[in-house]
Amino acid sequence: MEPAPGTGATPPALEVRGLRTQFPGRAGVVRAVDGVSFSIRRGEILGLVGESGSGKSVTGFSILGLVEPPGRITAGQVLLEGRPINGLSGSALRRIRGAEVAMVFQDPLMTLNPVLRIGTQMAAAVRAHDRVSRAAAWARAEEALAVVGIPSPRARLESYPHQLSGGMRQRVAIATALLHRPKAIIADEPTTALDVSIQGQILAEVRRLADATGTAFLWITHDLAVVSSLADALCVMYAGRVVERGPASAVIAAPRHPYTVALVGSVPSGHAPGARLPQLAAGLPPQGPGGAADAGCLFRTRCPRATPVCATPPPEAGFGAGHTALCHHPAGTTA
Amino acid sequence: MLGFLLGRLAQAALVMLVMSVLVFLGVYAIGNPIDVLIDPAATPDMRAALIRQYGLDLPLWRQYGHFIGNVLSGDFGNSFVFRIPVLSLILSRLPATLELAVTAMLIATLLGVPLGIWAGYRPEARSSKVIMAGSVLGFSVPTFWVGLLLILFFSVEFRLLPSGGRGPVGPLGLSIWSAQGWTYLILPALNLSLFKLGLLIRLVRAGTEEVMGSEHVRFARAQGLPEWQVVGLHVLKNIGIPIVTVFGLEFGSTLAFAVVTETVFNWPGMGKLIIESITALDRPVMVAYLILVVLLFVVINLVVELTYGFLDPRVRLKGGA
Numbered sequence: 064m065e066p067a068p069g070t071g072a073t074p075p076a077l078e079v080r081g082l083r084t085q086f087p088g089r090a091g092v093v094r095a096v097d098g099v100s101f102s103i104r105r106g107e108i109l110g111l112v113g114e115s116g117s118g119k120s121v122t123g124f125s126i127l128g129l130v131e132p133p134g135r136i137t138a139g140q141v142l143l144e145g146r147p148i149n150g151l152s153g154s155a156l157r158r159i160r161g162a163e164v165a166m167v168f169q170d171p172l173m174t175l176n177p178v179l180r181i182g183t184q185m186a187a188a189v190r191a192h193d194r195v196s197r198a199a200a201w202a203r204a205e206e207a208l209a210v211v212g213i214p215s216p217r218a219r220l221e222s223y224p225h226q227l228s229g230g231m232r233q234r235v236a237i238a239t240a241l242l243h244r245p246k247a248i249i250a251d252e253p254t255t256a257l258d259v260s261i262q263g264q265i266l267a268e269v270r271r272l273a274d275a276t277g278t279a280f281l282w283i284t285h286d287l288a289v290v291s292s293l294a295d296a297l298c299v300m301y302a303g304r305v306v307e308r309g310p311a312s313a314v315i316a317a318p319r320h321p322y323t324v325a326l327v328g329s330v331p332s333g334h335a336p337g338a339r340l341p342q343l344a345a346g347l348p349p350q351g352p353g354g355a356a357d358a359g360c361l362f363r364t365r366c367p368r369a370t371p372v373c374a375t376p377p378p379e380a381g382f383g384a385g386h387t388a389l390c391h392h393p394a395g396t397t398a
Numbered sequence: 399m400l401g402f403l404l405g406r407l408a409q410a411a412l413v414m415l416v417m418s419v420l421v422f423l424g425v426y427a428i429g430n431p432i433d434v435l436i437d438p439a440a441t442p443d444m445r446a447a448l449i450r451q452y453g454l455d456l457p458l459w460r461q462y463g464h465f466i467g468n469v470l471s472g473d474f475g476n477s478f479v480f481r482i483p484v485l486s487l488i489l490s491r492l493p494a495t496l497e498l499a500v501t502a503m504l505i506a507t508l509l510g511v512p513l514g515i516w517a518g519y520r521p522e523a524r525s526s527k528v529i530m531a532g533s534v535l536g537f538s539v540p541t542f543w544v545g546l547l548l549i550l551f552f553s554v555e556f557r558l559l560p561s562g563g564r565g566p567v568g569p570l571g572l573s574i575w576s577a578q579g580w581t582y583l584i585l586p587a588l589n590l591s592l593f594k595l596g597l598l599i600r601l602v603r604a605g606t607e608e609v610m611g612s613e614h615v616r617f618a619r620a621q622g623l624p625e626w627q628v629v630g631l632h633v634l635k636n637i638g639i640p641i642v643t644v645f646g647l648e649f650g651s652t653l654a655f656a657v658v659t660e661t662v663f664n665w666p667g668m669g670k671l672i673i674e675s676i677t678a679l680d681r682p683v684m685v686a687y688l689i690l691v692v693l694l695f696v697v698i699n700l701v702v703e704l705t706y707g708f709l710d711p712r713v714r715l716k717g718g719a
Binding site for chain 1: 612613614616617618619620621622623624627631632635636638709710711712
């Protein structure tokens with residue numbers, strides 16, 4: 064479903080403006096996130112897509128101030144319903160984490176503590192924000208498990224993580240994220256470690272939750288196939304920058320940035336069985352061929368459409384309905 | 399669980415049997431107790447009578463059989479030197495060593511775990527580096543030397559604490575009931591704890607650093623858990639297994655081999671007893687002591703393994719393994 068366009072009166076559930084996160088490295092500063100902006104409305108699912116090292120996970124951690132030192136946020140704003148939350152003190156930020164913005168991580172086996180009962184961990188999450196008794200916290204946890212479709216939640220609370228399957232564990236993680244009915248959930252590759260059928264169930268569950276609770280989702284993944292069926296809007300990241308954005312259907316159907324074109328082209332479903340999949344030229348998202356301060360298109364070293372003009376800052380080309388790409392030579396135009 | 403226990407008990411019995419043979423042979427091989435025990439002026443008849451009385455004329459295997467039979471009925475024989483049953487002799491020294499070892503372990507744990515957690519939680523802080531440097535000293539400086547320094551400072555220089563001996567003994571043969579008892583106990587206990595303190599700090603720090611970098615701590619922080627809870631809930635339970643393992647082994651060796659500290663502080667414990675027995679070639683005491691030490695380690699290891707099951711639900715206790 065396509066949510067109604069924003070009226071302008073209500074601010075988006077979560078908005079990121081010009082976010083920059085840098086890591087000092089031996090060979091100079093690494094710009095992991097380099098001026099990323101996006102906004103997510105209530106009940107909307109925004110897919111943040113990119114390859115390993117594109118900065119998509121660091122973007123997620125930056126929103127909640129969870130970037131591990133020595134990494135730090137050097138510029139930008141994070142707005143929660145119009146209220147800036149970056150730069151808040153540690154304890155103020157802690158009160159937002161889990162309560163107003165929650166996170167779900169990639170590997171459910173790693174994110175749950177193996178030596179603590181599910182109930183103990185979820186109750187701790189409840190009591191991190193609400194002064195309730197232990198019994199009340201367990202009851203809340205039980206309700207949350209039921210919401211994400213876990214059978215006999217009471218018994219599951221007594222279980223340890225290793226007694227649950229991978230899909231179950233990820234449901235527990237999602238239930239934990241839902242405990243305080245957050246305005247936004249940042250999901251960092253939450254289905255990557257799961258097999259395809261479980262993945263499908265979880266995705267359907269998330270879509271249902273977004274529609275039912277109005278929670279905004281930032282869905283971080285490298286898997287375009289996953290978000291194409293789930294997300295309302297897409298942002299494609301490359302080397303710390305958002306290179307293309309727009310409604311998910313438009314970006315998938317008519318990708319404009321050569322990088323997105325290559326990504327969409329490498330999804331198996333669109334090809335004849337047995338046919339060789341198109342491949343992206345090998346290489347890593349660079350720190351810019353001209354060093355960290357390179358203002359040109361960073362994809363130009365791997366791009367089939369690159370010309371000398373690509374060493375200058377790429378313009379934002381618009382294709383209607385909020386679909387834009389940062390490119391000198393977007394696909395579908397005469398280069 | 400029951401299978402596990404039975405398997406372990408069978409193993410323990412086997413270990414005890416093998417150890418009893420080794421101990422008996424080893425002790426038999428050193429010196430001739432008759433030369434030490436019997437007045438050189440004794441007549442050959444008296445000599446022969448005494449040898450017969452102690453069973454020293456029998457072949458080795460019969461002596462061993464005799465010994466095992468007695469041990470199984472709780473009789474370790476009489477001390478050659480003290481002329482009283484060995485078991486009651488050792489048990490009379492046990493409370494002194496026990497209170498020394500327990501106090502030392504308490505000092506090491508109550509200081510070592512918090513210091514280690516801090517050093518692992520803030521590895522870059524200056525205080526952490528001081529702690530880690532101190533921990534190296536803790537287990538590299540010789541015990542006797544630290545003991546002498548402690549005596550020099552607290553007893554000789556400032557005259558705060560007695561330099562050795564043990565305070566008045568109260569119920570259960572322990573000296574912890576009076577303040578005076580503690581003045582005698584605290585220095586040797588501190589001395590004995592230093593090595594364990596250094597070890598625990600390093601162990602806890604390594605564990606804490608590992609847990610703090612784990613995904614589940616990141617997840618806990620993303621849920622807004624306060625830092626004290628991240629440490630109290632996630633770190634403490636996850637570092638439990640290595641701590642309990644080392645705690646068990648160290649507790650055993652402290653009980654059995656607190657010799658150096660007991661000698662420096664003239665503490666009337668089991669360590670001093672075994673040294674005296676070796677000097678006097680008091681065979682029954684040596685044999686009984688070593689067998690009891692083996693038993694002690696077997697029991698401690700069993701308790702440690704049972705504790706694993708409580709600390710980590712993934713550990714399945716199975717028989718035979």
